[in-house]
Amino acid sequence: MKYRSVFDIIGPVMVGPSSSHTAGAVRIGQLARRLFGRQPQHALIRFYGSFARTYRGHATDVAVVAGLLDLDTDDPRIPDALSLAAQQGMEVAFSPEQAVPTHPNTVGMVLTAGDTSFQVVGVSLGGGLVQITEVDGFSLRLSGESPALLIFHRDAYGAVASVTQLLAGQRVNINHMEVSRSDRGKLALMVIETDERVEPDLLRLIGRQQHITKVVTLNT
Amino acid sequence: MFRNLEELVNQAREAGQPLSALMIDHEAETSGQTREAVVAQMARRWQVMVQAARRGVAGVEARSGMTGGDAKRLWDYVKKGRTLTGSSFLTAISFALGTNEVNAAMGVICATPTAGSSGVLPGVLLMVQQRLQLADEAVVQALFTAAAVGYAVANNAVISGAQGGCQAEVGTASAMAAAAAVELAGGSPQQCADGAAMALKNLLGLACDPLAGLVEVPCIKRNAGGAAIALAAADMALAGIRSQVPVDEVIAAMYQIGQALPLSLKETAQGGLAATPTGCKWKELLWNS
Numbered sequence: 441m442k443y444r445s446v447f448d449i450i451g452p453v454m455v456g457p458s459s460s461h462t463a464g465a466v467r468i469g470q471l472a473r474r475l476f477g478r479q480p481q482h483a484l485i486r487f488y489g490s491f492a493r494t495y496r497g498h499a500t501d502v503a504v505v506a507g508l509l510d511l512d513t514d515d516p517r518i519p520d521a522l523s524l525a526a527q528q529g530m531e532v533a534f535s536p537e538q539a540v541p542t543h544p545n546t547v548g549m550v551l552t553a554g555d556t557s558f559q560v561v562g563v564s565l566g567g568g569l570v571q572i573t574e575v576d577g578f579s580l581r582l583s584g585e586s587p588a589l590l591i592f593h594r595d596a597y598g599a600v601a602s603v604t605q606l607l608a609g610q611r612v613n614i615n616h617m618e619v620s621r622s623d624r625g626k627l628a629l630m631v632i633e634t635d636e637r638v639e640p641d642l643l644r645l646i647g648r649q650q651h652i653t654k655v656v657t658l659n660t
Numbered sequence: 661m662f663r664n665l666e667e668l669v670n671q672a673r674e675a676g677q678p679l680s681a682l683m684i685d686h687e688a689e690t691s692g693q694t695r696e697a698v699v700a701q702m703a704r705r706w707q708v709m710v711q712a713a714r715r716g717v718a719g720v721e722a723r724s725g726m727t728g729g730d731a732k733r734l735w736d737y738v739k740k741g742r743t744l745t746g747s748s749f750l751t752a753i754s755f756a757l758g759t760n761e762v763n764a765a766m767g768v769i770c771a772t773p774t775a776g777s778s779g780v781l782p783g784v785l786l787m788v789q790q791r792l793q794l795a796d797e798a799v800v801q802a803l804f805t806a807a808a809v810g811y812a813v814a815n816n817a818v819i820s821g822a823q824g825g826c827q828a829e830v831g832t833a834s835a836m837a838a839a840a841a842v843e844l845a846g847g848s849p850q851q852c853a854d855g856a857a858m859a860l861k862n863l864l865g866l867a868c869d870p871l872a873g874l875v876e877v878p879c880i881k882r883n884a885g886g887a888a889i890a891l892a893a894a895d896m897a898l899a900g901i902r903s904q905v906p907v908d909e910v911i912a913a914m915y916q917i918g919q920a921l922p923l924s925l926k927e928t929a930q931g932g933l934a935a936t937p938t939g940c941k942w943k944e945l946l947w948n949s
Contacts, residue, residue, distance in 0.1 A: 442815055446687045447701065449773045449810035449819075449836075450803055453708050456763030457722075457875035459775040460820045461927075490822040493928045494873025496947055497724075499766065519723075519766045544822040544926070566820025566828075567773045 443569065444585075452568040454513040460545055461491065461498030464564030466518065469507020471572055471584045472549050472560045474658055480551035480558075482531045483508055489544035491564075492536035501534050504547060508532075513568065548574075575656075578620050578629040582658070586615055586633040590656040591646065595621045595628040599651040603630065606646055612636045627653070661686070664908040665812045665853050672849035679839070679849050680804035683811075687804070703800045708770045709759070709782040716758020716779075720765040724946055727876040728765060731758030748791050749891065756783030756887040760880040773810040773819045776826075776875045777833035779883030781806055784837035784890050788844050798844060805843045806836035809856045809907075816908070817915035821868030821927040824918030826879075830886040831863035831914060835907075837890035842897050855890075855897035857907035862889045864910075865917055867925035869932025872943045878933055 443449065454463035473479060485504050487495045495501050499519070506521035508530065517524065525532055537548075545564040550557060561574035572582040575590060582588055593599040600619060607614060613635040621628035637659055647655045662668040662682075672679050687698045717735040721728035735754045738747050756779035763769045763778055772781040781803075789799050810819065813832045818824040838855035847855070863886065871877040903910070924931030933939050 443811060444690060446683060446698075446804060446807035446811060447705070449807045449814060450702065450705055451770055451772075453705060453768065453770045454775060456766050456769055456775050456778075459771040459773075459778075460822060461875075463771065463775065490927050493930065497870075497873035497929070498875065514768055516768065544923075545820070564820075566818060566823060567814065568771055568775075 442565065443567070448567060448569055452513050454568060455516065455518040458498040459568045460564045460566045461494065461500045462503045463513040463568040464545065464570045465500045465503035465547065466507040466511065466513045467568065467570045467584065468547055468562035468564065468572070469504040470510055470512070471562065471570070471582070471658065472551060473508045473510055475560060475572070475575065475590065475656055476551045476553070476558045477656065478553050479510070479528070480508060480530060480553050482552040484533050484535065484550040486535045486537050486548040488537050488539060488541040488546040488548070491545050491547055495534070495536065504549070505532050508551070575629070577622065580618060580620065580629065580631045582631060582633070584658060586635065587637045588634070588658040589632045589638060589646070590658070591630045591632070591652060592654040593628055593630065594651040594653065595625050596651050599628070600630055602649045603632070603646055603652070606642060606649070607632070607634070607638070610639070610642050612638055664816060665809065665856070666906060666908050668808055668812070669849045669853050678805065678843050679808050679852055680801045680843060683804040683808040699800060702803050703796070705770045706796065706800050706803060708768065709772070710786070712759045712762045712767065712769045713755040713782045713786055715767065716760070716762045717754050720761050720767065722761070722764040722876055723766065724874055724876060726871065726874065726942060727880055728761050730880070731761050748787060749888070751790060752783040752787035752887045752891060753884045755786045756780055756883040757880055759783065760883045764874070764876045764880060772806070772836065773814065773832055774821070774829045776821060776879045777829040777883060777886065779880070780830060780833035780886035780890060781837045781840070783883070783887040784841055788841050792844060794844060802840040802844045805852055806840040809836045809839045812908070813911050813914070817911050818918055823926065824914065825921045825926055826866040826868040826882060827863050827914055828918055829868070830882045831860050831866060834859040834863055834886040834890040834893070837887065838893040838897070841890060841894035845894070845898055847898050851897045853907045854901070854903045855894045857903035857905065857910045858893035858896055858901070859890050860907070860910050860914060861903065861905065862893070864914055867921065867932045868927040869925055869934045870927070870929065871934050871939045872946045873927070873929035873934070874946070
């Protein structure tokens with residue numbers, strides 16, 4: 441089931457004009473910023489498919505920037521996001537792309553702050569529901585509806601078990617999980633969506649496990 | 661748990677309950693919240709809908725300069741008392757237009773199921789509430805029946821114009837509104853399903869072809885059309901008229917038509933009304949300024 445709640449249908453409460461091209465775009469921007477863990481100083485935003493053709497009309501550009509500023513989909517400041525970003529020293533650039541994406545409403549972002557940068561791709565499914573489909577070159581399917589852990593690790597046996605054992609020990613239930621890797625034996629990404637929030641102590645413990653290189657959290 | 665509306669209607673019939681009651685149970689179960697908490701959340705969304713509709717008929721303008729003020733124009737006309745269809749019907753149309761004008765003006769609305777189709781359901785329900793003198797609690801309950809229809813469409817087909825055309829947005833909204841209106845008027849779960857089927861059937865094939873890609877023209881007036889069709893379908897269902905094609909098959913047909921629609925008619929501003937001389941003029945004006 442793509443849509444799990446009645447409030448995906450009667451909702452979101454949002455600033456118009458489009459649930460997929462405005463509210464969905466705010467949500468993708470917000471998830472990207474939360475995954476990045478800070479407000480970017482620079483954001484390159486690439487639009488594909490329907491987004492590339494109609495982003496001005498739907499204010500998709502304004503919406504993604506509002507999300508990067510961590511505004512919610514019903515925040516009345518959304519229409520002023522571009523000037524808010526300028527005030528806060530966040531530079532943004534937009535690029536409509538010709539490439540035909542798998543999903544018609546796709547946005548790719550390169551976020552930079554200091555010397556760290558982060559790549560993320562998201563799609564807007566309709567009715568405000570979104571999915572993060574790519575992070576730093578790894579494929580995934582992240583709805584952002586549940587708390588999630590993105591754990592970058594070396595592709596070696598025992599890496600997944602070490603994390604799931606720690607979660608089980610703290611009675612954290614996994615509701616969705618997937619693992620993908622760049623090449624055999626190289627870097628891999630496990631995405632774990634949980635029913636409960638994962639506390640900072642447990643996160644630090646996970647980060648110290650053998651093979652784990654980086655832990656990114658998403659709390660909803 | 662249900663996969664389609666036939667299953668939900670059967671469960672409702674066996675339980676002797678309206679569709680809304682089953683949908684509230686379903687939401688409480690899947691979210692881990694109490695029924696009361698779920699209903700309270702829906703009540704807050706109803707308040708957002710009411711506020712947006714009232715703001716719309718008071719008059720708003722979109723930044724594009726393309727739309728605004730029509731809900732107020734119609735509302736003023738209704739208040740003069742001399743209309744062809746009657747004030748009750750035009751109340752629904754005024755609020756449907758008004759809500760979507762607020763959406764176009766980047767105001768706060770509740771997507772039902774999408775922002776582009778957010779006027780249909782509030783328009784119909786505000787009118788039914790006035791006509792049948794119902795308390796807010798009854799309308800809030802009926803929103804779950806609307807949600808059940810939208811949920812079935814969303815999970816078995818699509819609800820975005822980019823994937824399915826306008827039929828997936830205004831078509832779905834109209835089906836949702838028809839089902840909710842039937843339940844509020846005392847119709848059976850099967851009549852709710854028939855109302856939804858007849859509404860969606862009348863909007864099959866509708867392209868998503870907005871001028872300059874903005875959710876304004878023809879979206880706002882299609883919300884008026886969606887509300888009108890929902891009311892016609894609801895009254896037909898309440899009169900005992902059945903949909904020859906069951907609602908789940910209508911939903912499947914909508915999905916198939918959406919797949920067959922060319923990209924130019926799916927929210928890309930490349931075909932249909934968007935490609936008319938007037939559409940091209942607005943695109944030129946709004947995209948290159």
